[in-house]
Amino acid sequence: MGVTCTLKHCGNKTYYCNVELTLQVIGGKWKPIIMYRLGDGGTLRFSEVKRSIPNISQKMLTQQLRELEADGVVHREVHPQVPPRVDYSLTELGKSVMPVIESLSRWGRRYEDWANRQDSGHEARGAASAVL
Amino acid sequence: MGVTCTLKHCGNKTYYCNVELTLQVIGGKWKPIIMYRLGDGGTLRFSEVKRSIPNISQKMLTQQLRELEADGVVHREVHPQVPPRVDYSLTELGKSVMPVIESLSRWGRRYEDWANRQDSGHEARGAASAVL
DNA sequence: CGGTCCGGTATCTTTTTGGTGACTATGGCA
Protein backbone atom coordinates (compact mmCIF):
# COMPACT_ATOMS: atom_id res chain seq x y z
CA MET A 1 0.00 0.00 0.00
CA GLY A 2 1.07 3.56 -0.48
CA VAL A 3 3.30 3.09 -3.45
CA THR A 4 1.60 2.46 -6.73
CA CYS A 5 3.57 0.71 -9.38
CA THR A 6 2.30 2.11 -12.63
CA LEU A 7 4.31 2.16 -15.77
CA LYS A 8 5.57 5.61 -16.68
CA HIS A 9 7.40 7.09 -19.62
CA CYS A 10 9.91 9.85 -19.91
CA GLY A 11 11.36 10.49 -23.33
CA ASN A 12 12.57 7.14 -24.55
CA LYS A 13 12.54 5.52 -21.11
CA THR A 14 10.03 3.22 -19.47
CA TYR A 15 10.03 2.73 -15.72
CA TYR A 16 8.00 1.90 -12.66
CA CYS A 17 9.64 4.14 -10.13
CA ASN A 18 11.98 7.10 -10.10
CA VAL A 19 14.79 4.97 -8.80
CA GLU A 20 14.61 2.96 -11.94
CA LEU A 21 14.60 6.12 -14.05
CA THR A 22 17.71 7.38 -12.29
CA LEU A 23 19.49 4.10 -12.78
CA GLN A 24 18.65 4.14 -16.46
CA VAL A 25 20.46 7.45 -16.71
CA ILE A 26 23.43 7.01 -14.40
CA GLY A 27 23.47 3.27 -13.76
CA GLY A 28 25.43 0.54 -15.42
CA LYS A 29 28.99 -0.55 -15.27
CA TRP A 30 30.73 2.57 -16.48
CA LYS A 31 28.52 5.62 -16.18
CA PRO A 32 29.02 6.31 -12.48
CA ILE A 33 32.78 6.19 -12.83
CA ILE A 34 32.74 8.36 -15.90
CA MET A 35 30.62 10.95 -14.16
CA TYR A 36 32.77 10.74 -11.09
CA ARG A 37 35.81 11.53 -13.19
CA LEU A 38 34.13 14.42 -14.92
CA GLY A 39 32.81 15.76 -11.64
CA ASP A 40 36.33 15.58 -10.31
CA GLY A 41 38.25 16.81 -13.31
CA GLY A 42 35.94 19.43 -14.73
CA THR A 43 36.50 19.35 -18.46
CA LEU A 44 38.38 16.40 -19.84
CA ARG A 45 39.11 15.30 -23.33
CA PHE A 46 38.28 11.83 -24.51
CA SER A 47 41.75 10.42 -24.04
CA GLU A 48 41.98 11.86 -20.54
CA VAL A 49 38.79 10.19 -19.47
CA LYS A 50 39.99 6.98 -21.03
CA ARG A 51 43.31 7.09 -19.27
CA SER A 52 41.60 7.71 -15.96
CA ILE A 53 39.56 4.54 -16.35
CA PRO A 54 41.80 1.58 -17.10
CA ASN A 55 40.04 -1.40 -18.63
CA ILE A 56 37.34 0.51 -20.38
CA SER A 57 37.34 -0.07 -24.11
CA GLN A 58 37.14 2.79 -26.53
CA LYS A 59 33.83 1.54 -27.79
CA MET A 60 32.25 1.45 -24.36
CA LEU A 61 33.57 4.86 -23.44
CA THR A 62 32.25 6.42 -26.63
CA GLN A 63 28.93 4.66 -26.25
CA GLN A 64 28.41 5.56 -22.62
CA LEU A 65 29.47 9.17 -23.14
CA ARG A 66 27.02 9.51 -25.99
CA GLU A 67 24.22 8.13 -23.91
CA LEU A 68 25.07 10.47 -21.07
CA GLU A 69 25.04 13.29 -23.57
CA ALA A 70 21.68 12.21 -24.97
CA ASP A 71 20.29 12.15 -21.44
CA GLY A 72 21.48 15.67 -20.83
CA VAL A 73 23.97 15.05 -18.08
CA VAL A 74 27.15 15.41 -20.10
CA HIS A 75 28.22 18.13 -22.49
CA ARG A 76 30.25 17.18 -25.54
CA GLU A 77 32.26 19.71 -27.44
CA VAL A 78 34.04 18.85 -30.65
CA HIS A 79 36.97 20.97 -31.69
CA PRO A 80 37.41 20.61 -35.42
CA GLN A 81 41.13 20.01 -35.33
CA VAL A 82 43.51 17.43 -36.58
CA PRO A 83 44.08 15.27 -34.74
CA PRO A 84 40.53 15.57 -33.37
CA ARG A 85 39.87 16.91 -29.93
CA VAL A 86 36.66 16.34 -28.04
CA ASP A 87 36.01 17.78 -24.61
CA TYR A 88 33.56 16.39 -22.11
CA SER A 89 32.12 18.01 -19.03
CA LEU A 90 29.07 17.73 -16.80
CA THR A 91 26.05 19.88 -17.53
CA GLU A 92 24.23 21.58 -14.68
CA LEU A 93 21.87 18.62 -14.57
CA GLY A 94 24.91 16.38 -14.55
CA LYS A 95 26.42 18.22 -11.62
CA SER A 96 23.20 17.65 -9.73
CA VAL A 97 23.78 13.91 -9.74
CA MET A 98 27.03 14.22 -7.84
CA PRO A 99 25.34 14.11 -4.42
CA VAL A 100 23.55 10.97 -5.54
CA ILE A 101 26.81 9.38 -6.59
CA GLU A 102 28.36 10.37 -3.29
CA SER A 103 25.45 8.79 -1.50
CA LEU A 104 26.06 5.57 -3.40
CA SER A 105 29.75 5.80 -2.66
CA ARG A 106 29.26 6.35 1.05
CA TRP A 107 27.02 3.33 1.32
CA GLY A 108 29.58 1.31 -0.59
CA ARG A 109 32.16 2.13 2.04
CA ARG A 110 29.72 1.20 4.75
CA TYR A 111 29.01 -2.10 3.07
CA GLU A 112 32.71 -2.74 2.68
CA ASP A 113 33.20 -2.29 6.41
CA TRP A 114 30.26 -4.50 7.18
CA ALA A 115 31.48 -7.25 4.88
CA ASN A 116 34.94 -7.12 6.37
CA ARG A 117 33.51 -7.41 9.85
CA GLN A 118 31.52 -10.43 8.73
CA ASP A 119 34.70 -12.05 7.49
CA SER A 120 36.70 -11.45 10.62
CA GLY A 121 33.80 -12.40 12.83
CA HIS A 122 33.51 -15.74 11.12
CA GLU A 123 37.11 -16.76 10.96
CA ALA A 124 40.04 -14.47 11.62
CA ARG A 125 41.06 -14.41 15.26
CA GLY A 126 44.32 -12.69 14.52
CA ALA A 127 44.60 -9.37 12.64
CA ALA A 128 42.15 -7.83 15.05
CA SER A 129 41.39 -4.17 14.43
CA ALA A 130 43.71 -3.83 11.49
CA VAL A 131 41.91 -1.87 8.78
CA LEU A 132 44.71 -1.96 6.29
CA MET B 1 44.17 12.75 -10.30
CA GLY B 2 42.92 12.27 -6.82
CA VAL B 3 40.88 9.21 -7.47
CA THR B 4 42.78 6.05 -8.04
CA CYS B 5 41.09 3.31 -9.94
CA THR B 6 42.40 0.12 -8.46
CA LEU B 7 40.58 -3.15 -8.54
CA LYS B 8 39.18 -4.16 -5.18
CA HIS B 9 37.42 -7.19 -3.81
CA CYS B 10 34.77 -7.65 -1.22
CA GLY B 11 33.47 -11.14 -0.68
CA ASN B 12 32.53 -12.40 -4.10
CA LYS B 13 32.48 -8.95 -5.70
CA THR B 14 35.02 -7.15 -7.83
CA TYR B 15 34.85 -3.40 -8.29
CA TYR B 16 36.75 -0.24 -8.99
CA CYS B 17 34.86 2.17 -6.83
CA ASN B 18 32.37 2.08 -4.01
CA VAL B 19 29.61 3.25 -6.27
CA GLU B 20 30.08 0.12 -8.29
CA LEU B 21 30.00 -2.01 -5.15
CA THR B 22 26.77 -0.43 -4.06
CA LEU B 23 25.19 -0.97 -7.45
CA GLN B 24 26.23 -4.61 -7.38
CA VAL B 25 24.25 -4.98 -4.18
CA ILE B 26 21.20 -2.81 -4.76
CA GLY B 27 21.35 -2.09 -8.49
CA GLY B 28 19.67 -3.85 -11.35
CA LYS B 29 16.17 -3.80 -12.64
CA TRP B 30 14.30 -5.18 -9.65
CA LYS B 31 16.31 -4.82 -6.47
CA PRO B 32 15.60 -1.16 -5.78
CA ILE B 33 11.86 -1.70 -6.12
CA ILE B 34 11.94 -4.80 -3.98
CA MET B 35 13.80 -2.99 -1.24
CA TYR B 36 11.53 -0.03 -1.54
CA ARG B 37 8.55 -2.29 -0.96
CA LEU B 38 10.16 -3.97 2.01
CA GLY B 39 11.22 -0.64 3.45
CA ASP B 40 7.66 0.51 3.09
CA GLY B 41 5.82 -2.60 4.18
CA GLY B 42 8.05 -3.93 6.93
CA THR B 43 7.69 -7.68 6.76
CA LEU B 44 6.04 -9.10 3.68
CA ARG B 45 5.56 -12.61 2.50
CA PHE B 46 6.65 -13.69 -0.92
CA SER B 47 3.25 -13.38 -2.53
CA GLU B 48 2.75 -9.93 -1.06
CA VAL B 49 5.99 -8.68 -2.53
CA LYS B 50 5.06 -10.25 -5.81
CA ARG B 51 1.64 -8.65 -5.88
CA SER B 52 3.17 -5.28 -5.14
CA ILE B 53 5.38 -5.54 -8.20
CA PRO B 54 3.33 -6.37 -11.29
CA ASN B 55 5.34 -7.75 -14.18
CA ILE B 56 8.04 -9.37 -12.13
CA SER B 57 8.22 -13.07 -12.76
CA GLN B 58 8.37 -15.50 -9.90
CA LYS B 59 11.77 -16.60 -10.99
CA MET B 60 13.21 -13.10 -10.97
CA LEU B 61 11.67 -12.29 -7.61
CA THR B 62 13.06 -15.43 -6.01
CA GLN B 63 16.44 -14.88 -7.56
CA GLN B 64 16.74 -11.24 -6.59
CA LEU B 65 15.50 -11.86 -3.05
CA ARG B 66 18.07 -14.60 -2.61
CA GLU B 67 20.85 -12.35 -3.81
CA LEU B 68 19.71 -9.59 -1.48
CA GLU B 69 19.70 -12.12 1.32
CA ALA B 70 23.18 -13.35 0.43
CA ASP B 71 24.39 -9.75 0.48
CA GLY B 72 22.98 -9.24 3.94
CA VAL B 73 20.38 -6.60 3.21
CA VAL B 74 17.31 -8.81 3.34
CA HIS B 75 16.20 -11.28 5.99
CA ARG B 76 14.40 -14.43 4.86
CA GLU B 77 12.34 -16.47 7.24
CA VAL B 78 10.81 -19.76 6.24
CA HIS B 79 7.81 -21.00 8.17
CA PRO B 80 7.65 -24.76 7.74
CA GLN B 81 3.97 -24.89 6.92
CA VAL B 82 1.86 -26.22 4.17
CA PRO B 83 1.24 -24.34 2.01
CA PRO B 84 4.64 -22.77 2.55
CA ARG B 85 5.04 -19.30 4.00
CA VAL B 86 8.18 -17.24 3.61
CA ASP B 87 8.56 -13.80 5.12
CA TYR B 88 10.95 -11.16 3.93
CA SER B 89 12.14 -8.01 5.64
CA LEU B 90 15.08 -5.63 5.59
CA THR B 91 18.01 -6.25 7.88
CA GLU B 92 19.58 -3.33 9.73
CA LEU B 93 22.08 -3.06 6.91
CA GLY B 94 19.18 -3.15 4.51
CA LYS B 95 17.42 -0.33 6.29
CA SER B 96 20.57 1.72 5.92
CA VAL B 97 20.21 1.74 2.16
CA MET B 98 16.85 3.45 2.29
CA PRO B 99 18.35 6.95 2.29
CA VAL B 100 20.36 5.97 -0.74
CA ILE B 101 17.27 4.76 -2.52
CA GLU B 102 15.49 7.96 -1.61
CA SER B 103 18.38 9.90 -3.00
CA LEU B 104 18.04 8.02 -6.26
CA SER B 105 14.31 8.54 -6.22
CA ARG B 106 14.57 12.27 -5.63
CA TRP B 107 16.95 12.70 -8.51
CA GLY B 108 14.61 10.66 -10.68
CA ARG B 109 11.84 13.15 -9.98
CA ARG B 110 14.17 15.98 -10.76
CA TYR B 111 15.15 14.38 -14.04
CA GLU B 112 11.50 13.78 -14.87
CA ASP B 113 10.77 17.47 -14.43
CA TRP B 114 13.77 18.43 -16.47
CA ALA B 115 12.84 16.06 -19.28
CA ASN B 116 9.28 17.33 -19.34
CA ARG B 117 10.50 20.90 -19.55
CA GLN B 118 12.69 19.90 -22.48
CA ASP B 119 9.69 18.43 -24.27
CA SER B 120 7.41 21.38 -23.81
CA GLY B 121 10.16 23.80 -24.71
CA HIS B 122 10.81 22.02 -27.97
CA GLU B 123 7.35 21.35 -29.29
CA ALA B 124 4.06 21.50 -27.47
CA ARG B 125 2.33 24.80 -28.02
CA GLY B 126 -1.06 23.48 -27.04
CA ALA B 127 -1.70 21.46 -23.88
CA ALA B 128 0.19 24.06 -21.94
CA SER B 129 0.54 23.34 -18.24
CA ALA B 130 -1.50 20.15 -18.30
CA VAL B 131 0.29 17.55 -16.27
CA LEU B 132 -2.29 14.84 -16.69
C1' DC C 1 -9.78 -38.94 -6.37
C1' DG C 2 -8.75 -34.50 -8.05
C1' DG C 3 -7.90 -29.72 -7.37
C1' DT C 4 -6.04 -25.64 -4.87
C1' DC C 5 -2.54 -23.09 -2.47
C1' DC C 6 2.40 -21.22 -2.05
C1' DG C 7 7.00 -20.83 -2.91
C1' DG C 8 9.75 -22.43 -5.19
C1' DT C 9 13.14 -25.32 -9.50
C1' DA C 10 14.64 -26.56 -14.07
C1' DT C 11 15.08 -25.72 -18.76
C1' DC C 12 14.99 -23.09 -22.76
C1' DT C 13 14.93 -18.81 -25.53
C1' DT C 14 15.46 -13.96 -26.08
C1' DT C 15 17.46 -9.60 -25.07
C1' DT C 16 20.95 -6.80 -23.38
C1' DT C 17 25.57 -5.83 -22.47
C1' DG C 18 30.39 -5.97 -23.10
C1' DG C 19 34.50 -6.83 -25.83
C1' DT C 20 37.85 -7.32 -30.02
C1' DG C 21 39.97 -6.10 -34.08
C1' DA C 22 39.94 -3.75 -38.32
C1' DC C 23 39.14 0.45 -40.54
C1' DT C 24 38.78 5.73 -41.17
C1' DA C 25 40.02 10.89 -41.69
C1' DT C 26 43.50 14.56 -41.86
C1' DG C 27 47.31 17.63 -40.86
C1' DG C 28 52.01 17.61 -39.59
C1' DC C 29 56.54 15.72 -39.43
C1' DA C 30 60.84 13.20 -40.80
Added chain:
DNA sequence: TGCCATAGTCACCAAAAAGATACCGGACCG
Protein backbone atom coordinates in the same frame (compact mmCIF):
# COMPACT_ATOMS: atom_id res chain seq x y z
C1' DT D 1 56.70 8.98 -49.15
C1' DG D 2 54.99 7.02 -45.21
C1' DC D 3 53.81 7.16 -40.52
C1' DC D 4 51.87 9.08 -36.18
C1' DA D 5 48.15 10.88 -33.31
C1' DT D 6 43.03 11.28 -31.90
C1' DA D 7 38.46 10.05 -31.69
C1' DG D 8 35.90 7.78 -33.53
C1' DT D 9 32.85 3.74 -36.59
C1' DC D 10 31.58 -0.99 -38.00
C1' DA D 11 31.05 -5.96 -38.05
C1' DC D 12 31.13 -9.62 -35.37
C1' DC D 13 31.26 -12.68 -31.16
C1' DA D 14 30.68 -14.04 -26.20
C1' DA D 15 28.65 -13.69 -21.86
C1' DA D 16 25.30 -12.22 -18.73
C1' DA D 17 20.72 -10.90 -17.55
C1' DA D 18 15.99 -11.39 -18.12
C1' DG D 19 11.82 -13.83 -19.51
C1' DA D 20 8.56 -17.77 -20.67
C1' DT D 21 7.02 -22.09 -19.58
C1' DA D 22 6.57 -26.28 -17.26
C1' DC D 23 6.95 -28.95 -13.23
C1' DC D 24 7.00 -30.05 -7.96
C1' DG D 25 5.50 -31.18 -2.86
C1' DG D 26 2.15 -31.99 0.45
C1' DA D 27 -1.63 -30.72 3.56
C1' DC D 28 -6.28 -29.82 3.13
C1' DC D 29 -10.95 -29.55 1.08
C1' DG D 30 -14.90 -31.44 -1.31
